[in-house]
Amino acid sequence: MARAVVEGTLKRIIEKARRGKRLSDWEIGLLMISQLAYRIDTVEKTLDEMKTYVDARFNQVDAKLAELKNYIDKSIGDLKSYVDKSIGDLKMYVDKSIGDLRNYVDARFSQLDARFNEMRNYVDRIAGDLKSYVDKSIGDLKGYVDKTAGDLKSYVDKSIGDLKTYVDVRLSDLKMYIDVRFEEVKNNINRVAADTDYLKKSLDQLRDNVINILLEELKKKPQNP
Numbered sequence: 001m002a003r004a005v006v007e008g009t010l011k012r013i014i015e016k017a018r019r020g021k022r023l024s025d026w027e028i029g030l031l032m033i034s035q036l037a038y039r040i041d042t043v044e045k046t047l048d049e050m051k052t053y054v055d056a057r058f059n060q061v062d063a064k065l066a067e068l069k070n071y072i073d074k075s076i077g078d079l080k081s082y083v084d085k086s087i088g089d090l091k092m093y094v095d096k097s098i099g100d101l102r103n104y105v106d107a108r109f110s111q112l113d114a115r116f117n118e119m120r121n122y123v124d125r126i127a128g129d130l131k132s133y134v135d136k137s138i139g140d141l142k143g144y145v146d147k148t149a150g151d152l153k154s155y156v157d158k159s160i161g162d163l164k165t166y167v168d169v170r171l172s173d174l175k176m177y178i179d180v181r182f183e184e185v186k187n188n189i190n191r192v193a194a195d196t197d198y199l200k201k202s203l204d205q206l207r208d209n210v211i212n213i214l215l216e217e218l219k220k221k222p223q224n225p
Contacts (some may be wrong), residue, residue, distance in 0.1 A: 057192045
C-alpha cells in the first residue's frame with residue numbers, strides 16, 4: 001500500500017512538471033530518490049546476472065577438471081594393464097623358450113648316451129678315432145648350446161628394451177597431453193579472472209556516472225529566494 005501511495009505521488013509530481021509548474025525541493029528530492037532507486041535496481045539485476053554467469057563458468061571449469069582427472073585415471077589404468085600383460089606374455093615366452101631348449105639339450109644328451117651304449121664295442125676297437133669324434137661332437141654341441149643361449153638372451157634383452165622404449169614414449173605422450181589440458185584449464189581460469197576484473201571496473205564506472213548525474217542535477221536545482 002505504501003508503494004502505491006509513493007507511485008501515485010510520483011505520478012502527480014511528474015504531471016505537475018509536465019504542466020510547467022515549479023516543483024518544490026521535496027518533490028525534486030523525491031524524483032531524484034526514485035531515479036536513484038530505479039538505477040540501483042538495475043545495477044542489482046546486472047550484478048545477479050553476472051554472478052550467475054561467473055558461477056556457470058566456474059562450474060564448467062570444475063566439470064572439465066573432473067573429466068580430465070577421469071581420463072588420466074583411465075589412461076594410467078589402461079597403460080598399467082597393458083604393461084602387466086606384456087611383461088606376463090614375455091615371461092611366458094621366455095619360460096617356454098628355456099623349457100624347450102632344456103628339453104632339446106636333454107634329448108640330445110639322451111641320444112648321445114644311447115649312441116655311446118650302442119657303440120661301446122666299436123669304441124673299444126677304434127678308441128683313438130672315436131675319442132676325436134666324440135670330442136668334436138661335444139665341442140660342436142657346446143658351441144650350439146652357447147649360440148642358442150646367446151641368441152635367446154639377445155632376443156630377451158631386445159624385447160625388454162623395445163618394451164621399455166614403448167612405455168617411455170607412451171608416458172611422454174601422456175605427460176604432453178596432460179600439460180596441454182592443464183594449460184587450457186589455466187587459460188580458462190585466467191579468462192574468468194579477466195571477466196571478473198572487467199565487471200568490477202564496469203561497476204565502478206557505473207557508480208561514478210550515477211554520482212556525477214546526481215551532482216549535476218543538484219547543481220541545476222533552483223535555490224530558494
